[in-house]
Amino acid sequence: MPLTVCIIDQQPCYSGSETIRGRITFQTPKPVDIQDIRVTFSGCAKAKVQKVKGSAAPTTSYRSKCMLFEKGKILWHPSGDTIAPGTYEWPFEFAFPSQVLSASSRWPEALPFRSDANHPLPPTFAVKTADALRKIKCTIDYQIQAQVFSPQRGFLGRKSPLFSEVVRLRFIPGSARLDxxxxxxxxxxxxxxxxxxxxxxxxxxxxxxxxxxxxxxxxxxxxxxxxxxxxxxxxxxxxxxxxxxxxxxxxxxxxxxxxxxxxxxxxxxxxxxxxxxxxxxxxxxxxxxxxxxxxxxxxxxxxxxxxxxxxxxxxxxxxxxxxxxxxxxxxxxxxxxxxxxxxxxxxxxxxxxxxxxxxxxxxxxxxxxxxxxxxxxxxxxxxxxxxxxxxxxxxxxxxxxxxxxxxxxxxx
Incomplete structure (x- = not known):
């Protein structure tokens, strides 16, 4: 892979407040135009709720995406310049939060959900389940993502990264651990x-x-x-x-x-x-x-x-x-x-x-x-x-x- 993410002393499971250190390595065998190289540490909760109808009728899906936190850094900003072939490397450091760092008024307070600001981060989670009325798919994901972006050409130019690499981290909050x-x-x-x-x-x-x-x-x-x-x-x-x-x-x-x-x-x-x-x-x-x-x-x-x-x-x-x-x-x-x-x-x-x-x-x-x-x-x-x-x-x-x-x- 031309882009790699290496986490130093990666833990099998995090509980919050840990310092995560690592490095991003980018290798290119030929000259390439680069806008910038970024690293992002984020937590995201996604849900899909689907009403179950008869087999002949279409189903309607309702989706939600909630960013629990997001921290980003620009490691290098050539601003569209052409970089020479070679290997490039940058260190990074993030602190794993223990609480959500964002809140939205669109989520009403309703048990068993939580809408209070700064409530504990939920654990890593993924499940698909269904009954006669609905299908539910949920994921809570914590990841460090490195991205290489090329210069945007024109108003409708390409916005997706040229290269991308993700490392997922397993998380169970300290508040969910019983001593x-x-x-x-x-x-x-x-x-x-x-x-x-x-x-x-x-x-x-x-x-x-x-x-x-x-x-x-x-x-x-x-x-x-x-x-x-x-x-x-x-x-x-x-x-x-x-x-x-x-x-x-x-x-x-x-x-x-x-x-x-x-x-x-x-x-x-x-x-x-x-x-x-x-x-x-x-x-x-x-x-x-x-x-x-x-x-x-x-x-x-x-x-x-x-x-x-x-x-x-x-x-x-x-x-x-x-x-x-x-x-x-x-x-x-x-x-x-x-x-x-x-x-x-x-x-x-x-x-x-x-x-x-x-x-x-x-x-x-x-x-x-x-x-x-x-x-x-x-x-x-x-x-x-x-x-x-x-x-x-x-x-x-x-x-x-x-x-x-x-x-x-x-x-x-």
Whole structure:
């Protein structure tokens, strides 16, 4: 290549505030007219939101491009002179920012996106995803680009560079890296959801346990339910609000009997018949208002973590799901973030079905938000599915992930 970009001691992943040094080399075997030679360091977030219609109808695409920052330098300015054959070299130096250096009033404040000035830079990101309503393509790219421009001939002369070379840099912000040792144990990030169940049944009596009610007894129970024995218990699901990429989810189920409020002398057996734990990752994208209007959309991907049925498993006290069923690990995925036109968020979905005294009760928790962080101590080993997507790239394949399309589609 006549033009090369060399970064000295290039890091496998940057987190902000680093100094990036390198050199630009230009080789020409013959005399050439040069206007100038430039180097640009930039971050850009691009999104395409496409409405999905019938196969016979054309689709409409809404695009957005947001420059997160841009720093440029003119390394040489011959101003159209002819330079002799040879090898030319220039050093360069940039500071990697940790916040966006531009803001635009055209991006309204709307969760899960961010429009506040100087918010943290989003991580390197690339994804294609779709559901029945929309197709979404997103890229967040950080690059150093060298360009050689020839003199412009005439008013409609060539404006594209004569030569161009790009080096892309992987970035995960420091704000998206979790230092567990510094911030405390994982217990500090635990959240919980609970539900109280009130059971009334003749089967709660010691002499009736283990048998089925006769028809006459069922009819009697329907007409005199307030006189039946009562048992109250609480089911609590404890889950993390912060998770490090590719590490198991620490999830706990707690069963607490309320004997003081129950009319039975001893707690009956509670069986866990089925359970399901899944992660919903949501990719959001939006296009700014244009002649065609504005468009936003979110696509969910459901990643099954644990699914068991017909268990008949007695549960009481504290049940660590990892100890009972193995580590709850899901595929390598991206950290949580939001910026002007792209976002990635996560929710936990959990469901439990209990059986007690011939009755079933369900604990359904469909949308528990949590954040995914990168490992603070091992930035070079941070897993990522990020690859630069061209217009013709196909979506990345997701193993062990079943798809659930929900989300919304808004147009103004």
């Amino acid at each position: 567990v040792k510094r911030e405390g144990s994982s217990a500090a990030y635990q959240q919980q959801k609970e539900q109280v169940f009130n059971l009334r049944s003749m089967l709660l009596l010691p002499e009736n346990r283990g048998r089925s009610l006769k028809l006459q007894e069922r009819i009697q129970s329907w007409f005199s339910s307030s006189q039946l024995p009562r048992f109250i218990f609480k089911a609590t699901f404890i889950y993390p609000s912060r998770v490090i990429q590719s590490t198991p989810l620490p999830c706990i189920l707690e069963i607490t009997p309320f004997m003081e409020d129950s009319s039975v002398t001893s707690p009956p057996e509670i069986l866990l018949q089925s359970l399901s734990v899944a992660v919903l990752s949501q990719t959001g994208a939006r296009a700014a208002p244009s002649l065609m209007g504005a468009l936003s959309g979110q696509v969910d991907e459901r990643i099954e973590i644990l699914s068991k049925s017909s268990l008949g498993m007695p549960v009481s006290g504290t049940v660590d799901l990892a100890q009972a069923f193995g580590p709850l690990v899901f595929r390598h995925t991206d950290v949580s973030f939001g910026t002007f036109n792209i976002s990635r968020t996560y929710r936990l979905s959990a469901s439990f079905v209990f059986e007690c005294a011939g009755s079933t009760r369900s604990l359904d928790l469909p949308g528990l938000p949590f954040d995914i962080f990168a490992d603070f101590e091992a930035p070079s080993n941070i897993p990522s599915s990020v690859e630069h997507l061209s217009e013709d790239d196909s979506p990345p394949s997701y193993t062990s992930a079943s798809m659930l399309s929900t989300g919304t589609l808004d147009k103004s």
